[in-house]
Structure formats: C-alpha cells, structure tokens
Amino acid sequence: MSWLEGKVIENRHWTGSLFSLRVAGVGLKFEAGQFVRIALDIGGERVARPFSFVNPPADPVLEFYGVVVPEGPLSPRLARLRAGERLQVASNPAGFLVLSELPDAETLWLLSTGTGIAPFLSILRTETPWQRFRNVVLVHAVRHAGELVYQDLIKGTNVKYLTMVSREAHQGSLPGRIPAAIGDGSLEAAAGLRIAPETSQVMLCGNPAMLKDAAAALAARGLRKHRRRSPGHITVESFW
C-alpha cells in the first residue's frame, strides 16, 4: 500500500456537521460500495480513517461524505479543508459491500443511517443494480430532516427512495428507526414490496447498533447473513 496525494476541489457543507469532499488527482480502481483510507498529517503523524466512495468508479473525481464527530481526531479537520488543500488517499480500496458479492434477487433493499448512505450513492450511479434487480429500494434514516442529503442525485435515479426521520416529525418521512419499521411492516407498506428470503437481498450500512437490531428484525422474517460459503440475504458494513 502506498499513499497518493489528492487535491480538494470542493468541500460542500450541508449542515453545520455534514460535509462532502471532492478530491481530484487520484486515480483508483474500485467497485461501487467499497471504501478507502484517507488521511491528513496532524502534529507530525498521519491520521487515517476509512471512507466510502460516493462517486461511481467511472468518475475520476473522488467524493466522500462525512459527519463531524466533535471529539474525533480526523473528521473535524476534514470538515475544515478548503479547495486547493491536500488530502492523502491510500492506494488500496477494499470492502465487501458490493453487488458482485450478492446473489440474484427480485428486490434489492439498501438500508442506511446517517453517513451510511455513502456507498449506496456510488452503487446507484452504476448500471449494475438496474440490470440485476427488478426493484431497488433505498432507505435513508436520519435524526433531522436537514440531514436528508443528496436528494437531487437520488431522485435522478430509478430507485424507490424512502426516508425516515427519528427526532422530529417530517412530512413524507416515516418516523422512528429502521428495525421497528421492518418489524411492524411499515417499511414494506411504504415501498409496496415485501421483505422475504425468496425475493430479497438486503445491504445495510451505518450505525453498528442499527445493523445489529435490523439484522435481528430481518432474521425474524427468515433472512440470514450472506456468506460466500453459505449464501444468505443480509450484507452489512459497520462504520464504527
């Protein structure tokens, strides 16, 4: 593994704590859904963290979507980067939250909390989901409606887009959390589609507690973890 130096060309701030970095000058081969470590040199030390690609592989400008964790060593500094500044990018993208690992199914469910939407934005901008699945559903669950980012991009695809807002009432969004909405059937009702082992592949990304609770709610429907050696229906990526 080596480090490649990229140049920030934009740092868009969606809210006080949510930002999207666009980085030019780094050519990388990856599959949509993967991540790469990005780094800054802080006090003489290279501080690196994994970030999922938001851009599709065909786009030469890399894009990353982040949240400021106020006490975190790297994210507050990433949020302060300006156009023209440098960012280190590792040369070895990785990760298994990719469609090439998934069995075929009728419906692909992409379930995310917070910044966990990032890898799904990359996947949705490739041809593969539309070629392989009859239905593709994206669920983005956030605390506040202002965190429902990338809406124009999402609405420009054929995805069935469902939003959930947990800490305020928001017209057009489901209340509460993903696992409860799986359990009580409200997610399926909103999508007009069933979650069932015969028809569904589910990818989940974001908060580790959500991944655990959602996997339990899906297990109650007969879905199980997907593994290469024992194919199933649930593929997860935890952000911490």
Ligand SMILES: Cc1cc2nc3c(=O)[nH]c(=O)nc-3n(C[C@H](O)[C@H](O)[C@H](O)COP(=O)(O)OP(=O)(O)OC[C@H]3O[C@@H](n4cnc5c(N)ncnc54)[C@H](O)[C@@H]3O)c2cc1C
């Ligand atoms: C495979 C992988 C992919 C990732 N992709 C992204 C991404 O695309 N965007 C992104 O913002 N982060 C992503 N992360 C998390 C990221 O690597 C950092 O942990 C995050 O940016 C915070 O860095 P930090 O150094 O400030 O704090 P850290 O010391 O890394 O984290 C401190 C604490 O902050 C919380 N936290 C960390 N990341 C998040 C988050 N994304 N949302 C909410 N709370 C969080 C956790 O409680 C964590 O223990 C990913 C992590 C992994 C393992």
Ligand SMILES: NC(=O)c1ccc[n+]([C@@H]2O[C@H](COP(=O)([O-])OP(=O)(O)OC[C@H]3O[C@@H](n4cnc5c(N)ncnc54)[C@H](OP(=O)(O)O)[C@@H]3O)[C@@H](O)[C@H]2O)c1
């Ligand atoms: N989001 C912000 O406005 C904001 C602002 C400044 C800093 N931050 C920092 O960013 C980090 C987290 O922020 P975040 O809002 O992006 O991520 P988050 O805490 O993971 O919340 C995103 C969504 O996931 C839900 N969730 C949490 N636990 C769950 C579980 N077990 N099962 C299902 N859903 C679950 C939340 O619901 P609940 O609301 O019910 O928990 C919320 O709807 C924190 O370190 C925070 O300090 C966030």
